[in-house]
Amino acid sequence: MNVRSLPVGIQNLLLGAMLLAASARSHAQCCPPVITNQPASQVVLQSATVNFSVAVSSATYATYQWRLNGANLPGATSSNYTIVNVQAWQAGNYSVAVTNAAGYAISSNALLTVNVSSGVPGAWGYGGLDETTVPLGTSNITAISAGSFHSLALKSGGTVLAWGDHIFGETSVPGSVSNVAGIAAGGFYSTATHSNGTVTAWGDASYGLMDTPPGLSNVVSVAGGNLHALALLKDGTVTAWGDNSYDNTNVPAGLGDVVAVAAGGYHSLALKADGTVIAWGQNSDGQTNVPVWLNSVVAIAGGGNHSLALKRDGTVTVWGGNNYNQTNVPAGLNNVVAIAGGGYHSLALRRDGVITAWGYNAYSQTNVPAGLATNMIAIASHGDHNLALKGSGAPVITVNPFSRTVNVGSNVTFSVKAAGNNNLTYQWRFYGTNLTGQTSPNFTRSSAQTSQAGPYSVVVSNSSGSVTSTIAMLTVINNSVLLTPLGYNTSGFRLRITGTPGTYVIEISPDVTHWSGWLTTNVPGSGTLDVLDPAVINVDQRYYRAYLQ
Helix, strand or coil: CCHHHCCHHHHHHHHHHHHHHHHHHHHHHHCCCEEEECCCCEEEECCCCEEEECEEECCCCCEEEEEECCEECCCCCCCEEEECCCCHHHCEEEEEEEEECCEEEECCCEEEEEECCCCCEEEEECCCCCCCCCCCCCCCEEEEEECCCEEEEEECCCCEEEEECCCCCCCCCCCCCCCEEEEEECCCEEEEEECCCCEEEEECCHHHCCCCCCCCCCEEEEEECCCEEEEEECCCCEEEEECCCCCCCCCCCCCCCEEEEEECCCEEEEEECCCCEEEEECCCCCCCCCCCCCCCEEEEEECCCEEEEEECCCCEEEEECCCCCCCCCCCCCCCEEEEEECCCEEEEEECCCCEEEEECCCCCCCCCCHHHCCCEEEEEEECCEEEEEECCCCCEEEECCCCEEEECCCCEEEECEEECCCCCEEEEEECCEECCCCCCCEEEECCCCHHHCEEEEEEEEECCEEEECCCEEEEEECCCCEEEEEEEECCEEEEEEECCCEEEEEEEECCCCCCEEEEEEEECCCCEEEEEEHHHHHCCCCEEEEEEC
């Protein structure tokens, strides 16, 4: 078109329109988007729905990419970003990058704080199968346990909640599971210990994992390895079943007086009442080589290829595989009240409710979420994910004192471990009566006497409440033996054994130097037994001594 051939007025109108169009094209090509309304920081409880939004001025089409702590969030590409059933591990700094043809703009950070309520578990680490996504509405939880890719929680009413991987049905809790006193998750299976001492298992049926040993009863607790399980019985013995490729279900002969069990990947651990640890099973990385000096242990845990022990003094000992520094206990770690082992990482819960984690961190499993930083009362781990249970701040006992049987004159120590939100106080009791001056986590009876046998307990308190431990029975055995000569008769020499009922060995000697066994016999409930030595008629002299077997 020849503009100059048109009337002057029309020429001016056309020229103005052309200039405006050119200006618009220039503006679109030169100006990046401008964020006019930044996303806002939020503080929410776990399980809430969170929505972030941004307002943008852009002359051309704009795209969006939301980010968490600077890393792109897959699929989060609109002007709004919504999280349903937000989890503790999703806390952090959220921002959005807005891009158009001329450039981009990045919003300011919006800090998302996710708090967790008392009685609710939080999770973190690998969550590709939703094992770290606690179901909406979860509450009133009293215990937690982690499997390879699934999680378990015990509710206060004795029912079980499960979530995560379902490939073997490990999260399909049977309808018959009720009145549950304890839970344990293994690799791809789950167990529930009922209040009547029986066990129900579900999930992976390989290696006979679902076939609990015939007649299994009086079970106190269960521990789950990758493909094997351990059960602690009321009488202090241990039963095991499942995969035995590494002799991990071959319970050592004569093992007794056990107060706790733990299972690693393919190895097994047992804690005895005297504070010593027994281990068996796979030993590729020394995970069953219990340090010879280790004693005074009050809790144990198994990792993938390592083992953990919590000592009476609140310190932690770890041994076995160290390919990711999982056995390198952080310097200065003390006041620990609970421990847990993951595949290649370790956890410790301190008395003040704070969690420390170390080792393999490819899935941030050692980065404890801020919402789980205080008032925690229980921890669990398996594979690459962790669970932690939030408390109210009132004390919760994590390790109860153990019942003990000792000889007269022996020293015996009772210990308790508890978590709470501030200074804890302790009061030990005997037959329910306070013991004067016994106000520490450990209580020692020096030179125990039979009169001091009986029930011991401890009350742990803080400003938020108090809790009483279970009863620990002290049994004191009087091993002193009195041999009384009763004289000769026509049949031989008579003597009387007086002592604690049980099996006694009587030895004889011609000179008090060379001794040999003569008689093994049982002293009945009356505490006395008369015996006859007919052979003494044919010897010049004979000495006797006896001891309780």
